[in-house]
Amino acid sequence: MSGTLVLVRHGQSDWNLKNLFTGWKDPDLTELGIQEANAGGVALAEYGIKFDVAYTSALVRAQHTLKLVLDKVGQPDLETIRDQALNERDYGDLSGLNKDDARARWGEEQVHIWRRSYDVPPPGGESLRDTGARVWPYYLTEILPRVLRGEKVLVAAHGNSLRSLVMVLDKLTKEGVLALNLATGVPMVYKLNADSTVASKEVLGDMSGAH
Numbered sequence: 001m002s003g004t005l006v007l008v009r010h011g012q013s014d015w016n017l018k019n020l021f022t023g024w025k026d027p028d029l030t031e032l033g034i035q036e037a038n039a040g041g042v043a044l045a046e047y048g049i050k051f052d053v054a055y056t057s058a059l060v061r062a063q064h065t066l067k068l069v070l071d072k073v074g075q076p077d078l079e080t081i082r083d084q085a086l087n088e089r090d091y092g093d094l095s096g097l098n099k100d101d102a103r104a105r106w107g108e109e110q111v112h113i114w115r116r117s118y119d120v121p122p123p124g125g126e127s128l129r130d131t132g133a134r135v136w137p138y139y140l141t142e143i144l145p146r147v148l149r150g151e152k153v154l155v156a157a158h159g160n161s162l163r164s165l166v167m168v169l170d171k172l173t174k175e176g177v178l179a180l181n182l183a184t185g186v187p188m189v190y191k192l193n194a195d196s197t198v199a200s201k202e203v204l205g206d207m208s209g210a211h
């Protein structure tokens with residue numbers, strides 16, 4: 001057995017609440033988002049884990065989530081590395097638009113394809129494959145080596161940047177990833193083998209609450 005990788009999606013953001021495509025825009029957490037992040041931190045504290053390092057994106061909602069989780073696990077001063085490689089998928093021209101307005105304009109099916117498909121990019125933005133093309137190399141070169149050294153690594157990031165990672169870790173197909181929605185503030189605990197394959201996955205909470 002090698003190390004442990006914990007992934008957590010940020011809590012509800014102001015733009016999740018307003019039902020706006022967010023991408024690289026930078027809203028903070030709502031009150032509910034703060035509660036969700038705190039609940040994730042409590043779940044990790046009860047699980048009994050102490051981290052060696054944390055990673056997050058260049059966006060406030062993920063950084064704020066990480067801070068709340070680290071406070072709950074009693075490690076407020078943990079080494080933290082921020083990198084835009086872990087940012088949310090760039091939503092391009094959809095950024096800032098209301099998701100219901102987009103459905104009315106382009107149709108339910110087209111909007112679902114932009115939101116959840118593997119390789120269809122929203123206009124001017126990144127597909128999940130494009131997002132994975134920056135998340136996965138960052139994971140392989142920066143995060144995975146530390147896990148393989150036996151460290152316990154926490155990553156606080158975003159719905160789609162984490163979907164691109166979970167797709168590979170869980171060996172999901174292009175079709176399988178369509179149905180993957182990550183809940184906000186619910187930690188996913190992966191134990192990795194020395195060859196970097198997944199030995200076990202545990203979800204510390206209810207995955208039904210995606211925004």
Ligand SMILES: O=C(O)[C@@H](CO)OP(=O)(O)O
Pocket residue numbers: 016020021022023024088089091115159160211
């Ligand atoms: O707006 C976004 O950036 C994301 C995450 O909230 O939305 P979606 O659920 O469409 O991937």
